[in-house]
Amino acid sequence: MVRQERAIRTRRAILNAAASVFDERGYEAATIGEVLTRAGVTKGALYFHFPSKQALAEGVLAEQFSGFVLAPRASKLQELVDMGLALAYRMRRNPVVSASARLSLGQEMGVIFGTWTITTWLEATEKVLREAREQGELLPHVDPAESAWVFSAAWTGVQVYSHTLAGREDLERRVSALFEHLLPSIAVPAVLGKLVTDPARAAEVAAEGERLAAEAGELGDLDEVAAPA
Amino acid sequence: MVRQERAIRTRRAILNAAASVFDERGYEAATIGEVLTRAGVTKGALYFHFPSKQALAEGVLAEQFSGFVLAPRASKLQELVDMGLALAYRMRRNPVVSASARLSLGQEMGVIFGTWTITTWLEATEKVLREAREQGELLPHVDPAESAWVFSAAWTGVQVYSHTLAGREDLERRVSALFEHLLPSIAVPAVLGKLVTDPARAAEVAAEGERLAAEAGELGDLDEVAAPA
Numbered sequence: 001m002v003r004q005e006r007a008i009r010t011r012r013a014i015l016n017a018a019a020s021v022f023d024e025r026g027y028e029a030a031t032i033g034e035v036l037t038r039a040g041v042t043k044g045a046l047y048f049h050f051p052s053k054q055a056l057a058e059g060v061l062a063e064q065f066s067g068f069v070l071a072p073r074a075s076k077l078q079e080l081v082d083m084g085l086a087l088a089y090r091m092r093r094n095p096v097v098s099a100s101a102r103l104s105l106g107q108e109m110g111v112i113f114g115t116w117t118i119t120t121w122l123e124a125t126e127k128v129l130r131e132a133r134e135q136g137e138l139l140p141h142v143d144p145a146e147s148a149w150v151f152s153a154a155w156t157g158v159q160v161y162s163h164t165l166a167g168r169e170d171l172e173r174r175v176s177a178l179f180e181h182l183l184p185s186i187a188v189p190a191v192l193g194k195l196v197t198d199p200a201r202a203a204e205v206a207a208e209g210e211r212l213a214a215e216a217g218e219l220g221d222l223d224e225v226a227a228p229a
Numbered sequence: 230m231v232r233q234e235r236a237i238r239t240r241r242a243i244l245n246a247a248a249s250v251f252d253e254r255g256y257e258a259a260t261i262g263e264v265l266t267r268a269g270v271t272k273g274a275l276y277f278h279f280p281s282k283q284a285l286a287e288g289v290l291a292e293q294f295s296g297f298v299l300a301p302r303a304s305k306l307q308e309l310v311d312m313g314l315a316l317a318y319r320m321r322r323n324p325v326v327s328a329s330a331r332l333s334l335g336q337e338m339g340v341i342f343g344t345w346t347i348t349t350w351l352e353a354t355e356k357v358l359r360e361a362r363e364q365g366e367l368l369p370h371v372d373p374a375e376s377a378w379v380f381s382a383a384w385t386g387v388q389v390y391s392h393t394l395a396g397r398e399d400l401e402r403r404v405s406a407l408f409e410h411l412l413p414s415i416a417v418p419a420v421l422g423k424l425v426t427d428p429a430r431a432a433e434v435a436a437e438g439e440r441l442a443a444e445a446g447e448l449g450d451l452d453e454v455a456a457p458a
Contacts, residue, residue: 028257105389115394149390149403150383150410157386160334161378165344174378181379184414 011049014039015063016095018056023099027057027112054112057103061117064100069212070205076132077187080125081179081197082205084155088175089202090210091159092168101159118152125152129186137191147186154178172199240278243268244292245324247285252328256286256341283341286332290346293329298441299434305361306416309354310408310426311434313384317404318431319439320388321397330388347381354381358415366420376415383407401428 017039021030032053036046050056068086073079090097104117126148132138158178162171176199183192246268250259261282265275279285297315302308319326333346355377361367387407391400405428412421 105393118390118393146406147410150387150406153386153390153403154379154383154407154410155386156389157382157384158379160385160389161347161382164334164347174382177375177379178383181376181383181414182410185410185412 007049010041010045014041014046014049014056015059018050019060019063019095019099022057022060023095023102027053027103032056058113060096061100061103061113063096064117065120066217067094067096067213068206068209069216070209071212075137075191075194076128076135077137077183077191078195080128080132080151081183081195082201083124083128084151084175084179085172085197085199085202086205086209087155088159088171089206092171101156101163105156105160122148122152137188138186139188142186151182154182172202175199175202236278239270239274243270243275243278243285244288247279248289248292248324248328251286251289252324252331256282256332261285287342289325290329290332290342292325293346294349295446296323296325296442297435297438298445299438300441304366304420304423305357305364306366306412306420307424309357309361309380310412310424311430312353312357313380313404313408314401314426314428314431315435315438316384317388317400318435321400330392334385334389351377351381366417367415368417371415380411383411401431404428404431 014035018030018035020038021034025034030053032046035056036043039046050059068090070079070083070086073082087097091101092098100117103113126144129138129142129144129148129151133142133144138144155175155178158174159168159171162168162174176197179195179197183195183197187195243264247259247264249267250263254263259282261275264285265272268275279288297319299308299312299315302311316326320330321327329346332342355373358367358371358373358377358380362371362373367373384404384407387403388397388400391397391403405426408424408426412424412426416424
């Protein structure tokens with residue numbers, strides 16, 4: 001059991017180190033040697049968990065979805081806003097999230113990794129919009145699949161601009177402005193008036209979601225290490 | 230005069246060849262040798278116009294703004310829509326425009342080329358929104374600078390998604406959907422009802438703008454070659 005906990009910690013240390021290297025250098029220029037140095041693990045330990053650079057990058061991409069759990073909101077459109085604000089906050093502070101954006105959006109990256117990270121975001125967005133529809137939060141003409149595509153793509157463009165022009169310093173503020181521009185075309189007025197898009201909300205939503213993920217992760221890890229005796 | 234016309238044609242052939250190479254391979258992997266082969270010009274001719282790979286890329290980036298002139302519209306918001314639709318159409322068909330997107334948006338590209346192509350688009354968008362404000366087309370709360378940032382960034386995200394997920398096949402349709410989502414939050418109702426965002430409009434606007442640019446270019450070239458006798 002102690003050994004398995006250590007393996008989990010080693011795996012996390014490797015993923016965090018790999019994320020910081022991919023984030024700074026990009027996929028092509030990243031080397032396993034630099035990941036080893038930053039993680040402070042042996043080559044054998046790294047290759048036990050990740051047999052190649054591509055496996056390392058895929059591990060980072062998968063990890064972006066495991067560090068955050070959004071508690072359901074009464075308003076599903078508020079849930080959509082909170083997803084977008086929390087992601088903005090986390091992208092500025094968490095190398096796994098930031099590296100995942102870089103790994104997903106490079107022009108060659110779709111060839112190497114496929115497009116599953118983008119479609120995962122699209123599906124999550126469409127799901128919450130379908131729930132909003134069921135609750136009567138959407139205007140009648142709205143197509144949840146089309147709006148999910150527009151919201152998700154536009155969010156990504158805001159991230160790219162903020163990153164390129166301002167080193168992401170204004171990311172939460174720009175995401176907030178994006179929601180202010182998009183929501184009036186999909187939300188019924190009674191819901192629209194109650195939605196909170198304030199950028200200051202990003203930090204608290206991110207903290208709440210990371211706490212929930214950590215709690216779920218502890219339970220998950222216990223399951224994971226409960227190997228047959 | 231004949232010699233100067235030939236120089237202009239050679240320069241254009243080099244830029245078109247360079248654009249197709251940058252578009253397919255990206256900046257790092259592109260080689261001047263491949264540009265020479267595709268352009269069918271001598272090394273001396275290429276280096277006369279562009280002394281380095283970076284100069285070639287900067288030439289391509291500058292050229293994206295010279296192939297299209299949008300005739301003023303009575304509605305400045307229609308002008309904004311037409312800019313976005315025509316750019317979508319041209320990005321699918323013109324290697325100079327497509328390569329410029331790739332050169333502008335790569336994560337290292339800001340370091341190599343600066344951010345002037347993004348700020349040029351931002352300024353053009355803000356200008357047309359300020360004109361829309363003067364004409365009474367905007368809702369009172371709208372901040373032209375902030376909306377220009379959101380529109381321009383969101384357009385870019387739509388381009389990235391369409392490129393990654395669909396090889397840009399749906400780009401005009403997605404840009405049209407983006408405008409449908411964004412315009413209700415900035416346009417006064419009387420203007421909103423008259424705006425045409427139909428993706429089928431993209432082709433005609435692009436053709437009109439390229440014809441106007443070609444006419445202006447012929448005049449410009451004549452000026453350019455009218456060297457002192």
